[in-house]
Amino acid sequence: MDELLSYGLLTFATLALPALGLCLAIKVTKYFNLTYGDIITAGAFLTLLCNLTFGIPMIISVIIGMILTAALGVFLHKTVFKPLMDLKVGPLTLLVVSLGAGFIVRNLILIGWGPQPFQFRIPLARAKHIGPLFLTTNQIFIILICLLVAVGIFLMLRYTQLGRLMRATSDNPELSKIRGISIERVYVYTWIIACALAAMGGVFMGVLGTIKSGMGIGVLVTIFACLIVGGIDNPYGAVFGALIIAFAMEATAIWISPPYKVIAAYLLMIIILLVKPSGLLGGEKIQWKYFLGFLRSRQS
């Protein structure tokens, strides 16, 4: 049971920030950008570049890594996605293109670093007891940072100018445009935040495990599960979903079988899609096709 708590919290810490970042990106830009998985990978590798290759201390590496990842994200947005958005293509086309972009990023990383797994150069951590948990200092650090950053983002969304702009753009892009808000600027800022969060997620994954070129895309479906379970239009839902999925995954690992962790996440996603498709904290049923049948009860 204590194991569940520890592992659950750790998995939550790796999923929560990327889930939040992807949620914000989807809410504001209104399409699924599947390059996000590879941006997570890029975050880990760019930090690795600073940390391992240049020998920069970890904390600073992380910050530089976040900046570089954000730059990558904005670069991708400007070169690949914005031209298409200007052509007014649909969200599905953008999704397909994002897969292509992800392919490119992933394989560039592969060429640059090779297929073998890497580790950050960080001091060896000692495990401590904190109540029922038995965690290393690194792990505790990660959980705390994750919570702090998540709270910070929530505060930002609620109380800052940027947060208001993001909410306005996501709720009503037409009206925002009329009011003179530069949608493109909001997109760029949103991407910067989303990529920074992705980078942190990648770094956490790297600290807790290894760094490989396929790490981001492997976790993308799980992150989507978090969003769908929590409610895709709700940032609180993203974090809440991450909590639920994390514990469901670890419970499956402990009581059923470790390889089936991801299946558990996927199954949970399917169940929520069937029972409450807008997610546990979500709003309207935007994902459904109302008249496809199951929702309606027939008279007679």
Added chain:
Amino acid sequence: MATIFNANDIYLHFGGVKALDGFSIELEEKTITAIIGPNGAGKTTFFNVAGGIYPPDKGEIYFKGERIDCLRPDQICLKGLTRTFQIARELGEMTVWENIMLAPKKQLGERISGSLFKWGAVKNQEKTNWQKIESLLNDMGLYDERNELAKNLSAGKRKMLEISRAIMTEPELLMLDEPTAGATMNETKAIMEAIERLREEKGITFLVVEHKMEVIMNLCNPIYVMYYGRNLANGDPETIQNDQRVLEVYLGG
């Protein structure tokens, strides 16, 4: 004459806005009834509810004695009720003839087994359907464009396509949402004539949302006036024309 359709006290609201606030309507067979009202009164919303796109929050809808308010759009169409859309939604990447050939019900070729194995029967059915469609296209002035992609049509022609498609489902009740919007004088005349003819020859009942006075007054009886999702008045053209409340709503507001 028998009642073919009635809606009792329909309520629907979207996030705070009361789109339909207790609207009722009764249609008699083989009549052409109009719903009029200012923009935003809820006419198209009512069509959406009757057509099965949204279930009403409260109230029931009956068609030919059966309750239809919880059915899906395709089920409602198969029962004999077809509706058109206010903004003509054509199936853009398909040609005009493909658009209309989609309409007839009970096509053998729509089933996988039919499509793969019953070549002769499917081809015959397509020929038969097409013969019926050809004359309709001629009446509606669309015959020359039959091989054009629907997205390349002018706005007026798209409306005609919309209506032709609806007619080809061979309904018993046809609900037309602003059929003459954007249509030229000639097209308007053609549509009015088509409606009358279909009523005479095929016995189709019509429910029409309209704004053009000459269409309403010359074609439709009775007329229902809708205001903020509710009934305001209903009766024959004379009565409505002279109704104080109606005049206020149209001239005052």
Added chain:
Amino acid sequence: MEIFSWILTIATIVAIYSIMGLALNIHFGYTNLPNFGIAGFFAVGAYASAILTAPHRFRQMEIFAGFAGGMPGRFEYPFIIGLIAAIVFAAIVAFLIGVPLLRLREDYLAVASIGVAEAIHYVALNELWLTTGSAGIRLIPMPTGNRYLYFLIVLFVLAVVFWITQRFYRTPVGRVWRGVREDEVITASLGKSIFSARMWAWVVGCAMMGAAGSLWAHYAMAIQPGEFVPTTTFLVWIFVIVGGLRNNWGILLGAVLIIGFFEQGTRFLPAFGAPYIMPAIRHITVGLLLILIIRFRPEGAIPERAARIEAHI
């Protein structure tokens, strides 16, 4: 002759992928159902066929190697049974997956279908009793034992699949699917059941992908879970879009170009660097090609052609 053997290899692979491309056309080109789980249905077909046709010898090898021996090798049915089983199982999985997934909006369906392939991959990797896990299944018999004759078999299946997809396009079935693609509200309001249309397209397309999987298993004569990766799915998407989504001839062309290039195109260039470099470059090239095509010629090499009613009747 070396060169003929080489051409035969590419041709067989291109033909098998073409089947999946035509199936994706039914899903996405006709009915706007983005299927990103192609590799999963491919795997279901491959494994179903392999399990049922692997010789007893294989099972004995496994038992000898210490593994209790699973399903593969227990049956040793002929190839045709394997092919039919592949189609049936792929269709069943498609139906089960379709019930929850097909009511989603298209982009959600895209994301959810990625998970399908992953889930199937997990099952293939971990359910040892069923699939022998990561060791894979070997000694799968190639019917007729002759690669040239087998290519004719593959070509035959491809021809059948091509005929079926063309037939769908020209009949009311294809019209309803395209109506669903263009505007579901209208199509529903014309009396067509959207769920039914989507489900049929989904199941038929996935059954075809299963057939492709079976053909692959008997061509490669050995399969393992690591082959059924998102890259496969992605390659199919790329050649379908590059060749011309919706136009079946275009898809064949796309398969020849992209799969031909991907499998063998850089063979004559000097391979530099470590063994993972050249494949990575190929991946990047196709990814770039996808983005460029969507940006500059989204209708692909051979676009959809509107049919005339006179030609139809």
